[in-house]
Amino acid sequence: MDWGDAPAWAAFVLSGAALIVAIKARGDGRRSADAAEISAGAAVDAVAEARRSSDASERSATVAEATLELQRQEVAARQAAEAEAARPAPRLNVEHVDRDLYRLKNDGTGAAMNIVFEEEDLPRIFRLKNTGEVSLQGGEAIDFLMAGAMGAPIPPQLFARWDGQDDFVPLRVPPVQRQPRRR
Template identity: 30%
Template sequence: MEWGTVPAWAAVGASALALVISCLALLQSKRSADASTRSAQTAADALEFHRRAAQPRVALAISRLGSGTYRLTNGGTAPALAPALAADDVALVRWREPVGDVLHPGDSRVFTLNGSRPSRLRFSWEGHEEVVHVPVPPPG
């Protein structure tokens, strides 16, 4: 081996080392970009969750008052507009007072059950036509 080729071999070695370092840096930057994308998606999901949680909601609940007497309460933060029982449940309930056109947050209506004791009553209201199953507490 001649001394003139030593610098050339050193240059080849240095180039190979530079190539390895570049490849490692590329892999690390890809990992960092992937982590950044996951972090951004997590932040977007959290923002959507908080946005939905902050929206006013109707939350109907039934509590037992006494022998066959129950109370329907809107425990949510939004009014239930034109609340209605599902057609099959209408005959099961006798309201002590009319439900009316709006059941405001915190408002309640007292009712009795006619004969049978269902495990739940089904309600819908304007703006939420999907039926909501509200559990009826058992007697006793």
């Protein structure tokens, strides 16, 4: 061997070492590229999962808002019903007093103003105006006469309405309690 070939051999050894380093670097690069590709895939999956989670959160928030609105409506309806129940309201009743004498009585806590009877009941009712002038406060009563005839007996109910009550309300007329005649 010639000493002149020593630099060539050194270059050959160095190139072999460089080849080994390049092969190793190539393997590391490939692993790094594979890891980057896996990481990119995981990032895409994470973005898709984040979208699904965001959509689910929006749906959940929408449902929560709807539920809250429904609860608010229920509370408002309950409060309105409680206020209506607490509001003074009239409750009219008809009582039989004696023979043809009856009593229209307001057993409620509120006033029944301008009481009007249905037109077909009027021929049987006496001493009780139908001009809207009859008004009863809570606990008040007014006596009136009501008589039946062969063709038109005393009805089982009268129909009345008053201020705040748009429809006619049936008022049950109690049957006449006939007392035995004294001899």
